[in-house]
Amino acid sequence: MDKQLRMTHQREVILEELRRGKTHPTADDLYERIKKKLPRVSLATVYRNLEILSATGLIKKLEISGRQKRFDWDPNDHDHVHCIQCQRVDNITLAAPPPLVESMHQGGYRITGCRIEFSGLCPKCASRQEKHQLKGEGSMPCSSCSVPKLSDTQRQVLHALANSSESCGSKELAAATGLESKQISCQLTALKNKGYVASPARCKYAITDQGKEVLG
Numbered sequence: 001m002d003k004q005l006r007m008t009h010q011r012e013v014i015l016e017e018l019r020r021g022k023t024h025p026t027a028d029d030l031y032e033r034i035k036k037k038l039p040r041v042s043l044a045t046v047y048r049n050l051e052i053l054s055a056t057g058l059i060k061k062l063e064i065s066g067r068q069k070r071f072d073w074d075p076n077d078h079d080h081v082h083c084i085q086c087q088r089v090d091n092i093t094l095a096a097p098p099p100l101v102e103s104m105h106q107g108g109y110r111i112t113g114c115r116i117e118f119s120g121l122c123p124k125c126a127s128r129q130e131k132h133q134l135k136g137e138g139s140m141p142c143s144s145c146s147v148p149k150l151s152d153t154q155r156q157v158l159h160a161l162a163n164s165s166e167s168c169g170s171k172e173l174a175a176a177t178g179l180e181s182k183q184i185s186c187q188l189t190a191l192k193n194k195g196y197v198a199s200p201a202r203c204k205y206a207i208t209d210q211g212k213e214v215l216g
Helices: 009-021 027-034 043-055 099-106 123-134 152-162 170-177 181-193 209-215
Strands: 060-062 070-072 079-083 089-092 117-120 197-201 204-207
Touching (some): 009 043, 027 152, 027 181, 043 181, 152 204, 152 209, 170 181, 181 197
Antiparallel strands (some): 060 070, 197 204
16 A cells, blocks of 8 residues: 555655654644644644555554554554653563463464553653652652643644633634634544543533643
């Protein structure tokens, strides 16, 4: 499928940025970096091209425990570990296939894929937590890691909702922020997944108490 995919300039820039960082960013994270090179690109375009690139096997899409999708520059099979505090995602190498896979083979199955996900605290969060515990402060979150990360567009949407006296629709938010309707829809989905936005009525949205706290 790689040969059938038309490699547009936008896709080249997205691939280059994803491979250059060698991390596991969300579409929002990538958009903030890509728009510096392509000022006219929209978030919806970045989303769409990431889905296409992952479908053709050029990159890998990670859907970790129902959290916001992340994307991996390395399409080869490998496993991941994510920090439950700052949401950082790293690659992890297993020395041998887990016993479960071997037992499935014994049961007559022909295994075509396996995804193993580990969770815990990254080195920075673990170190910070240990320091807090030594001070007798209990299990406190890392102040630098636990601060929620919002893209500029997400912050715009939240501000618009916070300034509205009633629930808003996508068109109203687009008018208030100057963003495209598709872009608004993508941001609302991401913000709902984070718990910052609720939908009290069909196609209507409101900021939650957690969303207000994030704005400060």
